[in-house]
Amino acid sequence: MEIDERVRASGRRMTVQRRLVLEALERAKHHITAEEIAARIRRQHPQIDPSTVYRNLEALEALGYVTHTHFEDRVTRWHLAASQRHGHLVCRQCGAELEVPMTLLEPLARRLRAEHGFIADLAHSAVVGVCRECASVSS
Amino acid sequence: MEIDERVRASGRRMTVQRRLVLEALERAKHHITAEEIAARIRRQHPQIDPSTVYRNLEALEALGYVTHTHFEDRVTRWHLAASQRHGHLVCRQCGAELEVPMTLLEPLARRLRAEHGFIADLAHSAVVGVCRECASVSS
């Protein structure tokens, strides 16, 4: 089924704005901020309000097309849910970002599930710490 | 008092505002937001600006007296660094918070260190997911 139909089937509507947000995500495919999406869309369609972009990201997330990840402290970044899931390490000193396969995080997820019945989404927040380079310089 | 001296020894100054922030943290001792600290202080000292509270939390964090943890999406909470370190699980559906001992998270930290040279601070961000109760209801 086409995305348009699935959106409608859920009682939502496929608007020009929603399609533009989806297209921006498809074009970026990877870690884009809401601000960036809004800026890109507004280059061609300046009448589209940033709040519309935020609301559409939320709606598309509720439908399962999109997810977001929290990076260093205040930045949220969005990507298509279909793209490869992976964890993130971010260095609190130099800001470097490292991607790690989910398999690395799975043992913890399994243990949280077994011991606390908690279904963890370990890709949702980046792991903050100090990268190899910064650690070797500062100590 | 000894904190005062240590603050001064680092080239910083012990101001009324800084002492009030520290006292608020000592009284709360556990997971308080910057807004709450500011509000409590401002009940007695309305001239103290919230931005001063934020800057003092930052300064006290740099000195190692205080740390912060990120909870669900946009909430940051502060506590004395001296208090017991532990991880947090937060349910994205009901908001329930669960504390887990750091030992549970350490195997992952060790592996990140061994395989990526990355010194992870797994207490810095809560682990987001779905708690046992919400999982059993929704599925």
Next chain:
DNA sequence: ACTCTTATCGCAAGTAGCCGCAATAGCGTC
């Protein structure tokens, strides 16, 4: 094609938190 319900939009105002700046006030030194 036309109607009608209501999801969604644009706008303006609100929120937590951050930052630059001129004024203020710790505190080491005399």
Next chain:
DNA sequence: GACGCTATTGCGGCTACTTGCGATAAGAGT
């Protein structure tokens, strides 16, 4: 105890969102 250097403060304005509201327009039904 006054002096001077400069860390820190209060303020106003900015960022990254969020929210309320009246207007607009999807799209199901006729």
